C-alpha cells in the first residue's frame with residue numbers, strides 16, 4: 001500500500017468517525033482565538049475554555065488587555081498553567097496588535113510568530129481556524145498518530161506539517177483533518193495503551209484485528 005493510499009483511508013475513516021468538527025476553543029473575536037491558543041500551550045482545551053469564559057467577559061476589548069497589568073490576569077488563567085509568562089504574553093501582544101496592526105490579528109504567519117507567546121503551531125492553528133488557511137498544525141496528537149499510521153516518518157513538527165499538507169494537498173478541509181487527527185489521538189490512539197482492538201486502521205502494524 002502506498003503512502004497516498006494510506007492517507008486516503010485515514011481521511012475517509014476519520015471523516016466517518018468524526019463527520020462534524022469545530023474549533024476546540026471558544027472565541028468571538030480574532031484576538032480572542034489567538035489568546036486562547038496562546039493559553040492552550042501545555043494545557044487542555046477544557047481548562048482554557050473555562051478560563052476564557054470569565055477572562056473575555058472581564059477584559060472585553062484589546063484596549064483593556066493592553067492597559068492591564070499582567071498580574072491582574074493571573075487569577076483568571078492560573079488553572080491553565082504557566083500563568084506568569086502567559087499573562088505577560090497577552091498584555092504585550094495586545095499592545096503590539098493595537099499599536100502596530102490597528103487592532104487586527106495579522107494574516108501573515110511570519111508576523112504572527114514574531115508576537116510574544118506565538119510559535120509556529122499557534123500561528124498555524126490561528127490562520128487555519130480563523131481564515132481557513134491550508135495548514136495542518138502539528139501538536140503532540142497529530143505527531144504521534146501520523147507517525148503510527150506511517151503518513152510521515154519525522155520528529156520535527158514543521159517537517160511533519162509540510163509532509164501532511166503535501167499528502168492532503170488535494171483536500172479543501174485541512175483544518176478538519178487536523179481536528180480529526182487530534183480527536184482520534186485523544187479517543188483511540190492514546191500515547192500510552194492505544195486502543196488498537198477498536199481501531200479501524202488494519203494496516204497499522206500495532207493493529208491486532210487486521
Ligand code: SF4
Nearest residue numbers: 189194196199204207
Ligand atoms: S492500531 Fe493502535 S497504534 Fe495503530 S493507529 Fe490504531 S490505535 Fe493507533
